[in-house]
Amino acid sequence: xxxxxxxxxxxxxxCVLEIIGSEExxxxxxxxxxxxxxxxxxxxxxxxxxxxxxxxxxxxxxTKRPSGVGPPRKFYELNEAGREELAKFWAKWQYVSSRIDxxxxxxx
Amino acid sequence: xxxxxxxxxxxxxxCVLEIIGSEExxxxxxxxxxxxxxxxxxxxxxxxxxxxxxxxxxxxxxTKRPSGVGPPRKFYELNEAGREELAKFWAKWQYVSSRIDxxxxxxx
DNA sequence: AGTGGTACTCGGTATCACACAGTACCGCTT
DNA sequence: AAGCGGTACTGTGTGATACCGAGTACCACT
Numbered sequence: 001x002x003x004x005x006x007x008x009x010x011x012x013x014x015c016v017l018e019i020i021g022s023e024e025x026x027x028x029x030x031x032x033x034x035x036x037x038x039x040x041x042x043x044x045x046x047x048x049x050x051x052x053x054x055x056x057x058x059x060x061x062x063t064k065r066p067s068g069v070g071p072p073r074k075f076y077e078l079n080e081a082g083r084e085e086l087a088k089f090w091a092k093w094q095y096v097s098s099r100i101d102x103x104x105x106x107x108x
Numbered sequence: 109x110x111x112x113x114x115x116x117x118x119x120x121x122x123c124v125l126e127i128i129g130s131e132e133x134x135x136x137x138x139x140x141x142x143x144x145x146x147x148x149x150x151x152x153x154x155x156x157x158x159x160x161x162x163x164x165x166x167x168x169x170x171t172k173r174p175s176g177v178g179p180p181r182k183f184y185e186l187n188e189a190g191r192e193e194l195a196k197f198w199a200k201w202q203y204v205s206s207r208i209d210x211x212x213x214x215x216x
Numbered sequence: 217a218g219t220g221g222t223a224c225t226c227g228g229t230a231t232c233a234c235a236c237a238g239t240a241c242c243g244c245t246t
Numbered sequence: 247a248a249g250c251g252g253t254a255c256t257g258t259g260t261g262a263t264a265c266c267g268a269g270t271a272c273c274a275c276t
Contacts, residue, residue, distance in 0.1 A: 001203050006118030006231065009263050011208060018211055028223050038207040046264055048224065053263090070222035071272040090212060095109050097205050099146040100119060103126055104198060114262065117232050136254050154233055156255065161232095178253035179241045222272075229266075239256075246249085 004041065012042065014089035016050050017078065020060065021086050026073040027051050051076060059085050112147065120150070122197035124158050125186065128168065129194050134181040135159050159184060167193050 015037075019030050027048050034042045051074075054060045059082035063075045078086065123145075127138050135156050142150045159182075162168045167190035171183045186194065 001200065004200060004204060005264050007200055007204050009117035009232075010114030011204075012264070015208065015211060022214065026223080037211060038203070041265090043265070044223080045225090045266070049226095049264075052225085067222075067272080069273065071224070071270095073223070092109065092112060092115055093208065093212070095146070096112060096115050096119075097209075100123065100201065101205075103123055103145060104201070106130070113233050117263075120233070134254080149234090151234070152254080153235070153256090156257095157233075160256085175241080175253075177242065179239095179255065181254070217276100219274105219276085221274090223270100224272105225270075226268090227266100230264090232263085233261095235260075236258090237256100238258105240254080242251105242253080244250085244252105246247100 001038075001040075004039065008039065008042075011093065012039075012046070013050050013053070014086070014093065015039075016047065016054070017059070017082060017086045017089060020054075020076045021078045021083065024075050024077045026075050028073070030076075054082070057081075109146075109148075112149065116147070116150075119201065120147075120154070121158050121161070122194070122201065123147075124155065124162070125167070125190060125194045125197060128162075128184045129186045129191065132183050132185045134183050136181070162190070165189075 012034075015034065016030060019025065019033055025033075028044065030051075031042065031044045031047045034047070051060075054076070055062055059079065060076045061079050063077070064072050065075055066072050120142075123142065124138060127133065127141055133141075136152065138159075139150065139152050139155045142155070159168075162184070163170060167187065169185045169187050171185070172180050173183055174180050
């Protein structure tokens with residue numbers, strides 16, 4: 001699938017929140033997870049900017065731990081604000097995607 | 109529903125293409141249509157920038173006609189390139205939305 | 217010593233929706 | 247006729263976001 005970047009704007013951050021919410025994890029692994037999900041072109045730089053933003057906005061708790069196979073990892077967990085943001089994201093997604101699907105089906 | 113602007117990036121243009129594709133229409137009416145669809149905060153300026161972009165990218169054919177209730181209207185129709193772009197948009201949408209839904213359901 | 221995989225940072229760019237101000241046509245009321 | 251509200255398009259500038267590219271650095275293995 002060719003360039004998805006514009007369509008991912010506003011949703012990729014939510015996807016990262018969801019991934020963190022389901023399991024404490026770190027940037028490099030999140031990138032691989034997104035690639036496996038089908039977002040093959042999402043690269044590390046993009047994910048790290050999102051993670052820094054989440055941290056700056058106080059949605060995550062960060063813990064640095066040694067890795068054993070490379071440099072230390074920064075593990076991310078959602079805090080209460082992060083869980084609220086995630087819930088808001090899915091509400092928005094539900095709202096938007098249902099309306100776009102309706103338009104697509106010609107029932108708009 | 110609060111601010112949807114980021115989530116609409118990359119999809120709003122596709123929605124406008126779909127609306128034009130289903131019926132020859134003009135900017136002001138497209139805006140009202142989007143508002144009725146549930147995208148209440150989309151304003152005229154936004155739609156007009158999209159329409160100018162579509163025109164610049166050669167995806168539409170434009171016809172100016174007098175209105176009777178105001179200034180003349182610029183009616184938009186999809187040309188062949190526009191129909192191809194619309195098909196590509198829906199393919200992308202299908203691809204992205206199905207994967208995000210899968211992530212949401214925990215089947216990612 | 218060199219290579220490749222792992223892991224994070226940072227400055228800059230492009231694109232997009234949006235804000236805002238402006239222009240202009242028309243029917244209606246006062 | 248003057249003003250108002252609804253209709254309709256244009257153009258400049260802003261902010262948020264994903265992406266790019268280069269750099270730094272740790273570690274295992276050869």
